[in-house]
Amino acid sequence: METVKLSSKGQFVLPKAIRDLLKWGPGTELVILERGNDVIIRAAKPFAETVLEPADAPAVYSGTPLSIEDMDRAIAAEMGKGR
Numbered sequence: 754m755e756t757v758k759l760s761s762k763g764q765f766v767l768p769k770a771i772r773d774l775l776k777w778g779p780g781t782e783l784v785i786l787e788r789g790n791d792v793i794i795r796a797a798k799p800f801a802e803t804v805l806e807p808a809d810a811p812a813v814y815s816g817t818p819l820s821i822e823d824m825d826r827a828i829a830a831e832m833g834k835g836r
Contacts, residue, residue: 767794 757765767777775796777783782797819827 755768755771757768759765772778777796784795784797786793786795
């Protein structure tokens, strides 16, 4: 846990260890959320925008197709591991 102090202008420095961990560099836009007594700071755009492929795009998988029975066996095997 890190402690910071507010300046007379209400500013503080986000500790370098946290900036490095979150890969927040200069110019990163942040969103400030208030939740009761807590303040949450997060990146304005935490993920790159997702672009979906058109429905008629070719399948990515290029291996040998599995039968329904093979898929059922694989599912049963995973379920049996008792995670």
